[in-house]
Amino acid sequence: MRGRTGIVLALAAGLALAGCSEDWGVDQHGRPVAAEQLEGQWLVINYWAEWCSPCRSEIPQLNALAEQLQGRGVRVVGVNFDGLQGGELARASEALGIRFGVLAQDPAERLKLPPGEVLPVTYIVDAQGRLRERLLGEQNAVGLAARLQTLRGGGS
Template sequence: MLITLLLASCGDKPAEHAGVDQHGQPVAASRLQDQWLVINYWAIWCAPCRKEIPELNRLVQQLSGQAGVFAVNFDGKQGEALAKEANELGITFTVLAQDPANRFNLPRSTALPVTYLVDPSGKLRQTLLGEQTAAGILEHLASLQGDSP
């Protein structure tokens, strides 16, 4: 019976996480898989970022689950500092505390804001440099999805 219990407990795999969000809550890795992703890099000191955040908040509502929208702090802020800055900018969607650049082979931009559009297979499909609008990102996504095999 002890062997059966040990084998049963070994079969339970913990859920895979992609780090935590701005609230310290785990982000399921599945949220970064098998769907289109909009990954936006921002910083508190970036004036265009401040103007763009309301558009990204609007984008999340307009997509209503058709794609994942995530923010990443360019300066690598963590914990309370990340939460404070995300709150100050009014970000209402998930801010990834762990930079997903390696996961998706995203280049490091020297300018902000920058938004990456990643396809469901995890391939970077487009880099949008500078301030974006919800409508503009929706147009880019529609165009790219039309090109998808």
């Protein structure tokens, strides 16, 4: 009887895991980004590059927004436009003073984001994974927070 119970539990665990979403790769520090860290959250996804002056200017604003919205169902996430990986991504993120998570794997295909023609570009994705807004050019914390509040129906 014990053998059958073990098999049933193993099958149940396998089915439960099969329903889980795929992880999001690693961040700029090489730490895994589990699906449950980002899914079910509103996402502010900012594409940046070291050579982009407006990108460099908006990083402190994005840091402030990430801190302001911590624990409120919103995550600020960065993506390097040039596709830097590993040590190069860590170095560039550190050089720009980025304190929010930067995904090493571009989530554009996963989230069906349109290609960005200019930098910086910021996407707002709702908790169901739907693109709600594409913002071109330099953003600030106040404007992004107001936009999020409007899109979320007045909630914070």
